Amino acid sequence: MxxxxxxxxxxxxxxxxxxxxxxxxxxxxxxxxxxxxxxxxxxxxxxxxxxxxxxxxxxxxxxxxxxxxxxxxxxxxxxxxxxxxxxxxxxxxxxxxxxxxxxxxxxxxxxxxxxxxxxxxxxxxxxxxxxxxxxxxxxxxxxxxxxxxxxxxxxxxxxxxxxxxxxxxxxxxxxxxxxxxxxxxxxxxxxxxxxxxxxxxxxxxxxxxxxxxxxxxxxxxxxxxxxxxxxxxxxxxxxxxxxxxxxxxxxxxxERASYLRQVKTLRGYFWQRLKTEIPGLKLNGSLKKRVENNLNVRFGRIEGEAVLMDLSMHGIQVSTGSACSAHNLKGSYVLSAIGLADYDLNSNIRFSLGRFNTKKEIDYTISVLKKTVARLRAFSPVK
Ligand SMILES: Cc1ncc(COP(=O)(O)O)c(C=O)c1O
Known part of the structure; x- marks a missing residue:
């Protein structure tokens, strides 16, 4: 998929x-x-x-x-x-x-x-x-x-x-x-x-x-x-x-009203599953003061880049931050500015939803992500 x-x-x-x-x-x-x-x-x-x-x-x-x-x-x-x-x-x-x-x-x-x-x-x-x-x-x-x-x-x-x-x-x-x-x-x-x-x-x-x-x-x-x-x-x-x-x-x-309803519902479903099914996952920033299509999360102990690559191999395209930082492995200055510790700056993924996403796609993403995170954590030297 x-x-x-x-x-x-x-x-x-x-x-x-x-x-x-x-x-x-x-x-x-x-x-x-x-x-x-x-x-x-x-x-x-x-x-x-x-x-x-x-x-x-x-x-x-x-x-x-x-x-x-x-x-x-x-x-x-x-x-x-x-x-x-x-x-x-x-x-x-x-x-x-x-x-x-x-x-x-x-x-x-x-x-x-x-x-x-x-x-x-x-x-x-x-x-x-x-x-x-x-x-x-x-x-x-x-x-x-x-x-x-x-x-x-x-x-x-x-x-x-x-x-x-x-x-x-x-x-x-x-x-x-x-x-x-x-x-x-x-x-x-x-x-x-x-x-x-x-x-x-x-x-x-x-x-x-x-x-x-x-x-x-x-x-x-x-x-x-x-x-x-x-x-x-x-x-x-x-x-x-x-x-x-x-x-x-x-x-x-x-089409603003229907679009916002659509992405908000899907994001709500995604977030609910992420926070209950991926142990230790945390949201970066506040859920309230953010646009309806964005989720930026940190996993802790594993590299965001590794998560991104693994998801990509399963057909799921995400980002570790802004696209403009794709060639720059430095930790995000945005996450640093909101107070993340240095050791957390490279353990993040940004999911940004849009008009063409479906619940089926979210279900698939959750199922792949659970395996990805479990496998990478098993390899991680940081326990
Ligand atoms: C907040 C913000 N400003 C500016 C830009 C740059 O836009 P463009 O791709 O049109 O140069 C981007 C693109 O990622 C952005 O997210």
Missing amino acids: NVYLDNAATTKLDPRILKAMMPYLSDKYGNASSIHSLGQQNNLVLERARGEIAGILGGEANGIIFTSGASEANNFIIRGLMRANRQKGKHLIVSAIEHPSVYQTAKLLVLEGYEIDFAPVTADGSVDLVALKRLLRSDTVLVSIMAVNNEIGSIQDLSVISKIVHKNGSYFHSDLVQAVPYLKINLQKIGIDLASLSAHKFYGPKGVGLAYVRSGIKIDPLISGGEQENGLRAGTYNLPGIIGLTEALRIAYA
Whole structure:
């Protein structure tokens, strides 16, 4: 049996979304910047898509800058904003559990003379608000805190954070990649100035996402050499991708209630069986403040990598953390930030459920996992 339980890394393209993209991969191939009718028709489609996305996210259409995904959007926002606002200050704060595309980009800015602080999180993966307030300075230009963590699925209270950040006169960026459709997003109501999204996390195509930059905020261009995206990101528009992103976002929120019910029920069943049938297994983070599709567990005494490989040989695909750490055997800094001891940092598996999973698949996973864990523990030198 094949079981895909790595939906936080990427999701399977929804056939309805592929269908919506197809005309723009074939007959409707005009460059949306061209002046002839094939181009201008596509320009209308492009701007309609921008408007539709802005409507769903409760933001301004002209604040949307289409990108190749969220790593690009995060790089663009962190660097572009800090560089364009040098006169405001040189200090930025990011949470200790940000995705590397925020975390590492912020760290690299130190080489340019910027100063960075990492906001700590509590054991349930929530940003420590008292510590955050203490870190804010008069020259803090930007605070970047993700809506939902990619490893442990912890949810932040964005409205509260946004108020704290704005009271200080700083800009608030949130990486929303793992939040669709788990959180209802209204950029203006929540008070998010800048945001990032990626279509392939919610059944859309890979290679397309967006950066959101509220009007009036100065930001340095990402790619020069063309007038696309208000001169901030040059390059021919990826219209098939943009249509895919729009359709994926529309379906995600149109079907949100039934989708959440489905993954929550399945996750509840999975968790119940995991905690009763695998001795010593523990949940990383809190069950309450996490998105409905995520379970990140630790086994103790055995390597997460070994569990992953064994499950994979049985057709079950999971992750030890983020996909981006697949080539990096260092322990997870996210799990370290929520307080796991060093000896526990390599004994974890992230299960992330999605629309196409079934109860039968969960039953199969439990039966394989029980044998895997028992066998690896029998070999383990740590008793
Ligand atoms: C929270 C978060 N931010 C950013 C990214 C990067 O997204 P992309 O694959 O579109 O570059 C990911 C992908 O794993 C993610 O989980």
